Amino acid sequence: MTDGRRDASELTLPVHPVDFRAGAARRFGVLSPFDGLIVESVPNTDARVLAASFSDALRAADRLHSTEGVQERLRSWARRIDVRREQLARIISVETGKPIRFSRVEVEASLELLHACCARQSVRLHREWTPAQAAFSIQNWCDPILTTVSEAAGVLSSGRALVIKPSSRAPLASLALAALWKHGDDLDALFCVAPSSDAVGMLRASLTTPRVTEVRFRGSRDVGTFVTRSCQEAAMPVTVFPDQQLPLVLYALDNVDAQCDAVVNAVLIRPVPSVAERVSCVYVHDHIADTVIAALCEKLSQLRVGDPLADETDIGPVIDDVAVALLSDHVEDALFSGARLPGAHLEIAGKTIRPLILDEVKSFMRICSEDREGPILPVIRFSDPLELPDTTCLTIQSRLSKTTEGDCGAASIRQSAQCAPHLF
Missing domain, CATH: 3.40.309.10 (Aldehyde Dehydrogenase; Chain A, domain 2)
Incomplete structure (x- = not known):
């Protein structure tokens, strides 16, 4: 839940509920692997804020009658990513240590994946008898742009909302993509990135949130086993992409x-x-x-x-x-x-x-x-x-x-x- 192969250390962290909207926001620093300096500090999302994010996301999904608007937003997202590809590549390198020319390849691969998704036909959603749903995705630090784009394209194209908990070691790339997603309209809430150092609290909150119908995990095998077991105990469908x-x-x-x-x-x-x-x-x-x-x-x-x-x-x-x-x-x-x-x-x-x-x-x-x-x-x-x-x-x-x-x-x-x- 933190960093791929060493996620287990975060499983023992206690839940510290803090209400961001009451102004008592906590933050944590993102460190550069190269020099150990703090690159940036980001909000440390707690369970209550996560629940609010899901509520906003589900309201946005309820308004969808087809995925046509989502497909158009994905195309706009791809154009914005294309314009900022060098900036995104630098973010990957700074927070993960991946060499810059390989980070550029990752951004290019992400765009290719997104263009393929945008080429799909839109589908009509029958909301009158099928309620909108949301998925919760936990990601490791490897290939943050590619995995975020892959998760968003797959989930949003089905008419569901998506909330991502990125690695606490490398949340900046996912946050940058979330900023590029926003246009100032109802579709903004469909896709949310919620960084946190409390992986267990986030998972528990997602398992108890109504209409969250899937947990998705990308990372180490050991933590994938933990996530799978937790979801099975809560009767929650889970999709694990182990290394x-x-x-x-x-x-x-x-x-x-x-x-x-x-x-x-x-x-x-x-x-x-x-x-x-x-x-x-x-x-x-x-x-x-x-x-x-x-x-x-x-x-x-x-x-x-x-x-x-x-x-x-x-x-x-x-x-x-x-x-x-x-x-x-x-x-x-x-x-x-x-x-x-x-x-x-x-x-x-x-x-x-x-x-x-x-x-x-x-x-x-x-x-x-x-x-x-x-x-x-x-x-x-x-x-x-x-x-x-x-x-x-x-x-x-x-x-x-x-x-x-x-x-x-x-x-x-x-x-x-x-x-x-x-x-x-």
């Missing part, structure tokens, strides 16, 4: 340089998720492992780490100190269990971590089985296809053109890693 981690298999080398570029793109350089999967580890056949690891070490040494707002940066900082501690813990656990760091050591400067490879990793290690953040590439060596996991794997295509910096976008990643069974 899916799949192994990537490399078993033949037609072009070492190109395929290692593709591995780096698939694992470390992710402007937007490729087919919604993240790589848990890389399986490399024994007979090519030494060659591959040497080439990958060389590739990683060339990656530029630093300020996410610099155009040349490849790897920005991780989101917070908890991510740093978790990554360090994963590396220490792997080394203790027999993994090794070939020709490198863990370099941490604040929240900036130099990318590295962990060799001779085993599938049971925490770095493979748990959600993780950070520029770490775990490599598992295998000698027989039977040693591969009995699940779907990602595979690097047998022939790839050499990846260039300009190719480090969503299309490049989709070309360099495809979802398929392992090919043996």
